Amino acid sequence: MTAQTRALMIALYWAFVIYLFLPILMMAVMSFKDSNFIGFPIRAWTPDWYGEALQDGEFIAAGLYSLGIALTATAISLVMGTWLAVVLTHKFWGRTLLFGLTMLPAVVPGIISAISFRIYIRLIDLEPGTTAIIFGHAVHNVPFVALVVSARLATMPKSQIEAARDLGADPIVAFARITLPYLRPALIGGGVFAMLISFDDFLRSFFLGSYEPTLPVLIFSKLRSGMSPEINAIATMVLIATAALGLWAERSMRARS
Amino acid sequence: MSDTVVHLDGISKRFGRAVALHPLDIRIERGEFVTFLGPSGCGKSTTLRILGGFERPDTGRVILGGADVTGLPPNRRNVNMVFQDYALFPHMTVAENVAFGLELKGRSRAEIGARVAEVLALLELTALTDRFPDQISGGQRQRAALARALAPDPDLLLLDEPLGALDAQLRAQVQVELKEIQRRTGKTFFFVTHDQDEALTMSDRIVVMNAGRIEQDGSPEDLYLRPESRFVATFVGEANLLEARVLRTDGSEVAVDWQGVMLLGRMVGTPSQGTQVGAAVRFERMSLSPVRPDRTNAVEGRIAARIFKGSRTLVELEVGPHRLRTYVSGTELGTGDTAWLGWQSDDMAVFET
Numbered sequence: 001m002t003a004q005t006r007a008l009m010i011a012l013y014w015a016f017v018i019y020l021f022l023p024i025l026m027m028a029v030m031s032f033k034d035s036n037f038i039g040f041p042i043r044a045w046t047p048d049w050y051g052e053a054l055q056d057g058e059f060i061a062a063g064l065y066s067l068g069i070a071l072t073a074t075a076i077s078l079v080m081g082t083w084l085a086v087v088l089t090h091k092f093w094g095r096t097l098l099f100g101l102t103m104l105p106a107v108v109p110g111i112i113s114a115i116s117f118r119i120y121i122r123l124i125d126l127e128p129g130t131t132a133i134i135f136g137h138a139v140h141n142v143p144f145v146a147l148v149v150s151a152r153l154a155t156m157p158k159s160q161i162e163a164a165r166d167l168g169a170d171p172i173v174a175f176a177r178i179t180l181p182y183l184r185p186a187l188i189g190g191g192v193f194a195m196l197i198s199f200d201d202f203l204r205s206f207f208l209g210s211y212e213p214t215l216p217v218l219i220f221s222k223l224r225s226g227m228s229p230e231i232n233a234i235a236t237m238v239l240i241a242t243a244a245l246g247l248w249a250e251r252s253m254r255a256r257s
Numbered sequence: 258m259s260d261t262v263v264h265l266d267g268i269s270k271r272f273g274r275a276v277a278l279h280p281l282d283i284r285i286e287r288g289e290f291v292t293f294l295g296p297s298g299c300g301k302s303t304t305l306r307i308l309g310g311f312e313r314p315d316t317g318r319v320i321l322g323g324a325d326v327t328g329l330p331p332n333r334r335n336v337n338m339v340f341q342d343y344a345l346f347p348h349m350t351v352a353e354n355v356a357f358g359l360e361l362k363g364r365s366r367a368e369i370g371a372r373v374a375e376v377l378a379l380l381e382l383t384a385l386t387d388r389f390p391d392q393i394s395g396g397q398r399q400r401a402a403l404a405r406a407l408a409p410d411p412d413l414l415l416l417d418e419p420l421g422a423l424d425a426q427l428r429a430q431v432q433v434e435l436k437e438i439q440r441r442t443g444k445t446f447f448f449v450t451h452d453q454d455e456a457l458t459m460s461d462r463i464v465v466m467n468a469g470r471i472e473q474d475g476s477p478e479d480l481y482l483r484p485e486s487r488f489v490a491t492f493v494g495e496a497n498l499l500e501a502r503v504l505r506t507d508g509s510e511v512a513v514d515w516q517g518v519m520l521l522g523r524m525v526g527t528p529s530q531g532t533q534v535g536a537a538v539r540f541e542r543m544s545l546s547p548v549r550p551d552r553t554n555a556v557e558g559r560i561a562a563r564i565f566k567g568s569r570t571l572v573e574l575e576v577g578p579h580r581l582r583t584y585v586s587g588t589e590l591g592t593g594d595t596a597w598l599g600w601q602s603d604d605m606a607v608f609e610t
Contacts, residue, residue, distance in 0.1 A: 157342055157344065159340045159341070159342055159344035160344055160346065162309075162311060162331070162338075162340070162344065163338070163340055163344035163345075163346070163405075164346075164357075165310075165311075165330065165331040165332050166309060166310075166331045166332070166336075166337055166338045166406075167332075167337065167357050167358035167361060167405070167409065168332045168358055168361030168362055168409070169332055169361055170330075170332055173361065177357075178346060181346075181348040182347070182348070184348075
């Protein structure tokens with residue numbers, strides 16, 4: 001590779017990065033604009049929108065609601081995903097089929113999955129609302145957890161469990177005291193990603209929810225009645241919090257493996 | 258005075274169509290250091306895993322301390338194992354690893370603390386009590402794995418090639434330590450290895466296995482000096498193997514013809530006149546001299562190679578199309594010289610092929 005082509009490739013990469021992050025940067029910049037309207041030019045700056053956002057009961061309630069849903073859905077998907085990952089380590093007839101089925105929710109288009117869930121909850125007589133959203137999110141999160149846990153499980157030497165059994169542990173004790181601690185980084189990583197996916201989800205929450213909006217649904221409904229820098233402030237705060245959480249999870253997964 | 262700890266009563270095992278173990282019958286006495294020696298795939302590890310409860314034999318019974326444990330899982334047998342990769346639990350300290358087996362036995366906290374301290378002291382690990390496995394050296398990990406297996410006071414300790422991961426120098430040192438620990442604890446050790454040197458150094462008794470069968474079962478001296486099969490002669494130590502033909506037999510002595518020379522040897526089995534046999538002589542049992550030596554057997558040849566090995570020199574003598582090897586500590590003879598190799602009839606074991 002010549003110096004020129006390398007320089008060109010690096011330049012292209014930076015152009016791509018700027019294209020990717022410019023809108024996010026704009027959003028953050030606008031959150032500091034001292035005006036009710038979003039757009040240039042910016043004549044005066046203010047941090048007031050953040051104060052207003054933090055005192056806006058509607059947003060706080062929606063944020064907490066989203067957080068509660070994310071935590072519950074993550075807990076369920078951690079249990080289910082780990083269970084599936086463990087089952088998939090064994091060789092049995094139909095294993096490939098089960099693996100495919102486990103991964104399916106991750107690749108089904110969001111709109112299809114949202115509509116299907118909506119139809120499905122009607123069939124089982126479940127009202128749209130919190131339970132339905134949690135159910136939808138949990139199912140959608142399972143493949144991500146299962147994938148991360150499977151990858152970690154594959155690196156665990158067989159002798160670990162054999163040693164535990166040898167020292168007197170029955171299969172359940174061996175799982176709880178040896179396998180689970182070994183899976184810790186995968187459980188943290190998979191859990192955080194599941195939480196972020198759930199917190200961020202719009203389609204499933206929109207189709208499965210009742211009148212109480214999750215944070216993305218609330219932001220969407222606010223947008224329809226006109227943009228205000230307050231939304232930018234909220235979005236910026238959510239962005240920073242989720243990015244920090246995601247980066248921490250990614251680091252803790254790499255550090256321990 | 259026989260005190261049998263383990264009796265393997267006709268156990269056999271196949272994996273799919275491959276026979277891992279032909280029916281095998283063996284008793285192990287209390288306090289013995291028994292080594293199962295053989296190449297990979299010989300059935301030694303399968304035997305070990307059957308003892309540990311990780312494999313179920315297709316036939317036969319495993320009698321441990323007088324009780325039939327054939328169908329019992331590993332956690333219900335009073336047997337502990339040192340794994341090839343040690344299998345220390347990475348999230349537990351050395352002390353927590355050692356305590357694990359005791360906790361599962363439901364011992365009291367005070368009892369566990371005392372026993373852990375005792376075992377760690379025995380293995381000189383006291384200073385490493387609170388370290389995690391990834392903070393200690395390979396040799397220390399090996400000792401920690403041994404401590405963990407010894408702590409619950411098993412009837413039988415299984416060791417699955419535990420020295421394989423150590424470098425040569427450390428391995429020699431650990432061999433001596435391991436034997437010493439076995440002597441001090443009086444535990445029955447069931448050791449599995451493919452390294453004959455390791456087996457000879459540590460064992461009270463060696464069981465040589467090949468292709469799922471026992472080739473020979475005896476003391477290290479027996480195996481080395483009185484091999485009972487071609488396999489044992491070549492697998493344990495270094496031996497010249499002569500393809501010969503039986504001339505006559507007289508009690509345990511046999512006369513064979515090799516390259517037109519009559520040689521006398523000790524007979525294993527019952528070869529009859531005229532049959533093709535293998536005759537094995539240890540390298541160092543052959544002595545090199547410029548003139549015909551005063552030994553039962555002597556052959557003349559030309560020195561084809563001298564290989565300096567430090568404390569000794571390996572000399573290859575060309576006899577017809579064959580080469581015989583011996584070790585000398587020093588010789589005036591050089592490559593191309595004519596020389597004699599001599600050995601006593603007791604040092605040559607003759608087997609049927």
